[in-house]
Amino acid sequence: MFKRILVANRGEIAVRIIRTCREMGIESVAIYSEADANALHIVLANFAEELPGATPAETYLNIPLILSICKKFKVDAVHPGYGFLSENPAFAQACSDNGITFIGPSPQAILDLGNKVKAKEIARSANIPLIPGSDGPVDEAQAVELAREIGFPIIFKAAAGGGGRGMRVVRKMDDLARLLQSCKNEARGAFGDDSIFIERYVEQPKHIEFQVMGDRHGNVIHLGERDCSIQRRHQKLIEEAPSPALTPELREEMGSVAVRLAKAAGYYNAGTVEFLLDKQGRYYFMEMNTRLQVEHPVTELVSFVDLVREQIRVAAGMPLSVKQEDVQLRGWAIEARINAEDPLKGFVPALGRINRYIPPAGGGVRLDSCAYEGFTIPSHYDSMVAKLICYGRDREDAILKMRRALSEYIITGVRTTIPFHRYVFEHPVFTGGDFHTGFIEEHFSDESVANMVRSPGEHANIEHIALAAALEYFLERTALIKSNQAADREAGRRWSIVGRLGATSYLPR
Numbered sequence: 001m002f003k004r005i006l007v008a009n010r011g012e013i014a015v016r017i018i019r020t021c022r023e024m025g026i027e028s029v030a031i032y033s034e035a036d037a038n039a040l041h042i043v044l045a046n047f048a049e050e051l052p053g054a055t056p057a058e059t060y061l062n063i064p065l066i067l068s069i070c071k072k073f074k075v076d077a078v079h080p081g082y083g084f085l086s087e088n089p090a091f092a093q094a095c096s097d098n099g100i101t102f103i104g105p106s107p108q109a110i111l112d113l114g115n116k117v118k119a120k121e122i123a124r125s126a127n128i129p130l131i132p133g134s135d136g137p138v139d140e141a142q143a144v145e146l147a148r149e150i151g152f153p154i155i156f157k158a159a160a161g162g163g164g165r166g167m168r169v170v171r172k173m174d175d176l177a178r179l180l181q182s183c184k185n186e187a188r189g190a191f192g193d194d195s196i197f198i199e200r201y202v203e204q205p206k207h208i209e210f211q212v213m214g215d216r217h218g219n220v221i222h223l224g225e226r227d228c229s230i231q232r233r234h235q236k237l238i239e240e241a242p243s244p245a246l247t248p249e250l251r252e253e254m255g256s257v258a259v260r261l262a263k264a265a266g267y268y269n270a271g272t273v274e275f276l277l278d279k280q281g282r283y284y285f286m287e288m289n290t291r292l293q294v295e296h297p298v299t300e301l302v303s304f305v306d307l308v309r310e311q312i313r314v315a316a317g318m319p320l321s322v323k324q325e326d327v328q329l330r331g332w333a334i335e336a337r338i339n340a341e342d343p344l345k346g347f348v349p350a351l352g353r354i355n356r357y358i359p360p361a362g363g364g365v366r367l368d369s370c371a372y373e374g375f376t377i378p379s380h381y382d383s384m385v386a387k388l389i390c391y392g393r394d395r396e397d398a399i400l401k402m403r404r405a406l407s408e409y410i411i412t413g414v415r416t417t418i419p420f421h422r423y424v425f426e427h428p429v430f431t432g433g434d435f436h437t438g439f440i441e442e443h444f445s446d447e448s449v450a451n452m453v454r455s456p457g458e459h460a461n462i463e464h465i466a467l468a469a470a471l472e473y474f475l476e477r478t479a480l481i482k483s484n485q486a487a488d489r490e491a492g493r494r495w496s497i498v499g500r501l502g503a504t505s506y507l508p509r
């Protein structure tokens with residue numbers, strides 16, 4: 001087994017990986033940028049090295065610098081986390097060229113599955129259901145012909161696109177030429193490549209992804225699915241396992257399809273196979289992510305498998321610790337992403353220092369976070385500061401735990417998505433479980449939020465009332481805490497009174 005691992009990441013995921021390293025008796029080396037000088041992962045690791053600079057290019061993306069630190073600390077392996085270098089085949093190759101194990105799949109698998117055309121080719125040859133469409137880039141004449149063949153609506157997607165950019169939905173032939181041109185223009189500007197695919201457009205799909213895990217002895221298993229349909233502008237907000245939309249039969253079928261794809265790609269380590277699920281219960285392969293994902297904890301809670309531990313074990317050449325027939329999915333887990341963003345201003349990143357921090361805890365609550373009282377959130381990186389993950393015997397139980405945990409969670413000094421989540425977890429469409437990827441846009445549009453803030457009394461629908469209540473709750477508590485702290489300071493008291501909507505509790509400073 002490895003003796004020492006470098007964690008080539010920051011934030012909550014660096015903390016998450018370092019925790020499992022310690023449990024396994026493996027030393028960890030943290031790296032951090034100048035902007036992250038006060039980060040929590042530095043404190044938790046056995047060693048930490050500052051990288052000069054604050055931009056990602058100078059620091060967490062700096063391959064030569066990271067390799068030199070691997071050598072300085074004589075690490076056996078590197079865990080890349082998610083984002084940054086996690087899906088960079090050149091980094092995976094450079095690690096292995098330097099005698100360091102990259103904790104992830106092979107550079108070839110990262111390369112193949114990162115290429116949309118190649119990934120589809122692998123899926124097609126493994127007989128995986130694909131959305132009807134073109135095999136590669138199309139010109140206008142081919143697009144017209146294919147649109148006739150597969151029928152409207154269709155979607156144009158930039159071959160080099162990602163994150164929901166460079167897409168156009170076309171509902172009739174009259175719009176095709178114009179939308180193809182605008183899609184091409186956007187793709188050229190954004191990605192420097194204007195090749196465009198065509199697919200049949202799946203209306204109101206669900207985003208269902210399967211966790212797979214492979215070892216270096218040819219074994220691949222799946223650990224069930226995650227439903228990631230609750231997202232806003234292609235940023236996931238809530239994920240859960242299992243999906244309220246899957247039957248045990250569909251789970252088994254899609255799971256074996258995911259395993260078949262991973263095997264066809266020569267895959268090992270942790271991976272995620274993404275599908276779209278349509279209203280008729282038909283599923284289509286979208287893409288495979290070759291990294292540990294942000295939302296992996298929901299799978300860990302329902303499968304009782306520590307995915308980071310499993311990643312480290314298989315990277316060290318050990319076989320998978322569980323066989324498919326031993327995987328038992330039990331209970332329900334839901335994750336809410338806590339971002340330092342202002343939900344009332346279109347989710348713009350909220351900057352500042354966390355003044356008061358009271359995290360939720362108790363039964364069924366897991367908090368993966370890099371936040372603490374006094375922490376100033378650096379503006380250089382993404383705004384996610386915590387993932388609140390709740391576990392219960394069934395979906396209703398998990399939702400009750402989530403509501404309770406969200407009601408306890410206090411972060412002041414910066415706006416966060418906590419009040420927004422309080423309101424989503426009350427929404428009947430969410431609690432009913434029958435939602436699709438358009439849920440947030442349909443029920444929580446920016447305009448309706450802005451109107452509600454301007455004149456809360458005029459809006460009678462449940463969304464507005466619930467958000468108004470959540471907002472008021474947030475502001476009231478922030479104001480109460482501030483005035484209590486001021487009063488305590490003036491009186492020289494060591495205890496701070498934190499008012500909570502009728503209840504008053506006493507908390508040590």
Ligand code: MV4
Nearest residue numbers: 131155163164199200201202203205207231437
């Ligand atoms: C689609 C689709 C419907 N039909 N493709 C969005 C991001 C990119 N990875 C693919 N996306 C979609 N592709 C066809 N043929 C709908 C989406 C889509 C979506 C997919 C997953 C999760 C959220 C989404 C939100 C809007 C659109």
